[in-house]
Amino acid sequence: MLKKIPEPVKQAALDGPLYALLLCYTQEDFEAAWPPFLVWGRQSWREQTSEQVGYFLWAPDEIRGSGTEHELWLDCDEEIAGLCLRHKMLMSDKGSYTSGKKLLVEVAKQLNELDWPTITPVTDDFVVVVVDNSCEVDPHQDMKACLPPERFALLKGRGWLRT
Numbered sequence: 001m002l003k004k005i006p007e008p009v010k011q012a013a014l015d016g017p018l019y020a021l022l023l024c025y026t027q028e029d030f031e032a033a034w035p036p037f038l039v040w041g042r043q044s045w046r047e048q049t050s051e052q053v054g055y056f057l058w059a060p061d062e063i064r065g066s067g068t069e070h071e072l073w074l075d076c077d078e079e080i081a082g083l084c085l086r087h088k089m090l091m092s093d094k095g096s097y098t099s100g101k102k103l104l105v106e107v108a109k110q111l112n113e114l115d116w117p118t119i120t121p122v123t124d125d126f127v128v129v130v131v132d133n134s135c136e137v138d139p140h141q142d143m144k145a146c147l148p149p150e151r152f153a154l155l156k157g158r159g160w161l162r163t
Contacts, residue, residue, distance in 0.1 A: 001107045004080055005038065010119045017043045017121040019160075021111070021128045023104050024060045027136035030097035035084035036104060037133075039063050043123055046160075054162030058131055058139040104130045108146035125154055 009021065020041035026033040039060040049056045056062045091097045111128040130142045140161055144152055155161050 001035070001080060001103075002110050005107070005111060006114060006119050009038070009040070012040075012120070014040065014042070014120050017123050017126075018116075019043050019046050019123045019126055020057070021126075022058070022060055022063075023108055023111075023128065023130045024133045025101065025104055025130065026134045027132040028134045030100055031088050031092065033133060034088045034091075034100060035080050053160060054140075057160055058129070058143070059135065060131060060133045101130075105142070105146045112147065112151070125151075125158060125160070127151060127155065 005021075018040050022039040022041060023036050024033060024039055025036050041057060041063060045063055046057055087100065087103075091100055108128045108130045116122045116126055127143075127147055129139070130146050131139045132142065143155075143161075147155075152161075
C-alpha cells in the first residue's frame with residue numbers, strides 16, 4: 001500500500017490543496033473495507049465546514065457526501081486487491097482483524113514522512129490519518145496512533161480537532 005497510494009493521488013490531479021488523506025476502514029465489519037479506501041480532505045471542504053469541525057473534517061461519509069471526486073478505492077489495483085484478499089482470509093481464520101489495523105497505522109505513519117507537495121497540493125498542516133468509516137472508533141484515537149505528537153498538537157492548536 002505504501003508504494004501504491006501516492007501515484008493515484010498524484011494522478012487525480014486535484015484542483016486544490018488537501019488538508020488530509022484519510023485511510024478508511026470499517027471497524028464494525030472490517031472485511032467490508034479491506035482493502036481500505038482513501039478519502040481526500042480538500043481545503044475547500046475544510047473552509048466550508050463550520051459546524052462540528054472536529055467531527056466533519058475527519059468523517060469520511062460526510063466528506064464523500066459532497067461527491068465521488070473525494071474518494072479512491074484501492075481494490076481497483078490488482079496487486080493490492082490480491083494481497084488484501086489473502087490477508088483478509090488469514091485475519092478471518094484467526095478471528096482477529098488487529099493486524100489489518102496495525103498495517104494501516106504503520107502505512108499512515110510512513111506516508112506522513114513523504115514529501116507530499118511533490119505529489120499533490122497540500123496545506124502546511126496536511127496529514128495522512130487512519131479513520132473508521134463506521135464511526136465506532138473515535139477518529140482522534142486513531143489519529144494519535146499514526147501522527148507524531150507535534151503534528152497532532154498542531155491540528156488541535158488550530159482548532160481542527162474536538163477538544
